[in-house]
Amino acid sequence: MKFVNSNKEKIKEYNKEHKLKYYIDTMGCQMNENDSLKYAGIFESMGFEKGTEADSNFYLFNTCCVRENAENTLFGRLGYLKQKKLKGKDIYIAVVGCMSQQRHILEKIKQSYKFVDIVLGTGSMSLFPDKVYKILINNKKEIEYVDVGNEIEEEVPIIYEDKYKASVSIIYGCNNFCSYCIVPYVRGRERSRKPEDIISDITRLAKKGYKEIMLLGQNVNSYGNDFKEKKYGFPDLLKDIEKIDGIEIIRFMSPHPKDFKDDLIEVIKNSKKIARQIHLPLQSGSTKILKDMNRKYTKEDFLNIVEKLKKADENISISTDIIVGFPGETNEDFNDTLDVVKKVKFDQIYMFIYSKRVGTKAAKMEDNTPNEEKVRRLETLKKVYEEQLPYNNEKMIGKVYKVLVEGKSKNNDKLYTGRTSQNKVVIFEADEKDIGRLKNIIIDSQHLWYLKGRIIDN
Ligand code: SF4
Incomplete structure (x- = not known):
């Protein structure tokens, strides 16, 4: 389905006079970040200017519901904007994304956050301009539940x-x-x-x-x-x-x-x-826990894929996600996770303590592990991961990698930064004109979270 914005010109006209600025607050994963780039594209196609958190009029919260504390974060931020709105400022608020696809969130906003102007779930971006039009021109709130549906919205403007x-x-x-x-x-x-x-x-x-x-x-x-x-x-x-x-x-x-x-x-x-970097989410190294998670692979299947990838190219780095403290996880299960971590020597691990999500199967499972024990497991995992981090980095010293020069280093404006194909951050001396180019860089040293190197081509 082609994205059509039939209100674009009318809102543009409105913005010639009112000069509204937009601000997008993105929570969660890269899919959400990508959606936010599209919302930015829609705003700008309608004559909005990009603003800051302090000086904007139209606030859009692109929400995530994967972790429990995301709800508290959203409602805290909405509370702050309520004060701004009460001061009589021209403030509009939209809540979009995964959280607003949940009916209980929609009801909570309707009841306790009545100052929110638009609520829109996932996969309904094409409805957004019409809702903006109604808010700005007709002063009419648009808060309703829209099913995700099967449509794919193509040709959405993106910035x-x-x-x-x-x-x-x-x-x-x-x-x-x-x-x-x-x-x-x-x-x-x-x-x-x-x-x-x-x-x-x-x-x-x-x-x-x-x-x-x-x-x-x-x-x-x-x-x-x-x-x-x-x-x-x-x-x-x-x-x-x-x-x-x-x-x-x-x-x-x-x-x-x-x-x-x-x-x-x-x-x-x-x-x-x-x-040469593959993100392969492990979640748990215990076959029993993987079954309870409904992941449909075993510890051995996972190790087998890693082995095949390394055989295909030994330079491939592997990153992963791990959940610690899933309901029913015993010390033995956790040791299985540590065993996989030690065997694979992941280059990057995104690790989390299990967070219960209402409406999922796991939310109904018995969870007897005390929180302190889950924290201890997380700390143990972090320690094992950090101890082995130099292993892969050191293998890169003395070798040459193609690096896309991304820009100046944040901490030293004489140095530049980029990433190898393995997604390793490299710091090196370069020139402004090198930004956006691929350069051959020899790695001189490793510093856990980054490598230092030198450009060797001219
Ligand atoms: S694969 Fe599993 S963890 Fe990933 S989005 Fe689907 S249900 Fe969630």
Whole structure:
């Protein structure tokens, strides 16, 4: 479905006089960040200017409901804006994204946060301009529940903040129903974008000078499973993106281990552009806990995929997500997680204590582990991870890597920063004109969270 904004010109006209500024507060994952870039595109196409948190009129909260404290964060921020609004300022507030796809949140806003003007869930961006029009011109609030549906909104205006790296969504929703996860309930079932739409977006970005593309989806490697007329999957898409001139680095996030098949590993192995970094969410190293999580792979399956990836290219780095303290996790289960961490030597681990989400299967499971014990496990995991971090970094010393120069270092404006294909941050001396270019850099030293190196080409 093509995104159509029939109110664009009328709101633009309104903004010529009122000069409203917008501010977007994004919570959660990269999918949400990508959606926020689209909301920015919609705002600017309607004549809004980008403002700051202090000087804006139109506040949009793009919410996440994966962690429990996100609700407190949202309602705290809304409370702050209420004061601003009460002072008689021209303030408008929209709450969009995963949290607002939950009926209990909608009811809470209707009852206790009546000053909110728009509530809109996921997958209904095309309704947003009409709601903005009604608020600004008709002074009419638009708070209603909209089902996620099956539509994919194409050609939504988008504003990328980066000039060389861009994210592109390839699939929306999720069919997996991991027992702890709320995503399938708030983002709906899997809907793959047509390959030609994705290819045309990326070709356009390449022509504008973008070098690195991040393909996004809740489960990228189930891309194409919903195509009825043809057989075309994630490996096919990767091969087609590889052919696009100008794109040098292809990343993707996140694949599901249960769908990480040999044909995908073969495409990664043969590609010159797919980053040598794979994010492979483990969640737990215990086969018993993985079963309770409904992850549909075992500890051994996971280790097997890692082994195949390393065999395909020993330079591949692996990052992961781990949940500690899932209901019923014993010390033995946790030791299985530590065992996988020690065997794989992950380059990056996003680790969390299990957070109960209302409406999921895991929320009904018995959870006898005291919180102090969960914190202890998290600390243990962190320690094991940090102790082994130098292992992979040290192997990189003395070797040459292609690095996309991203900009000046935040701490020293004589130094520049970029990332290797393995997603390792590198600091080095460079020139302003190198920004946006790929440079060969030899690694001299490692400093846990970053590497130092020198450009060796001129
Ligand atoms: S794969 Fe599992 S964890 Fe990931 S979005 Fe789907 S249900 Fe959630």
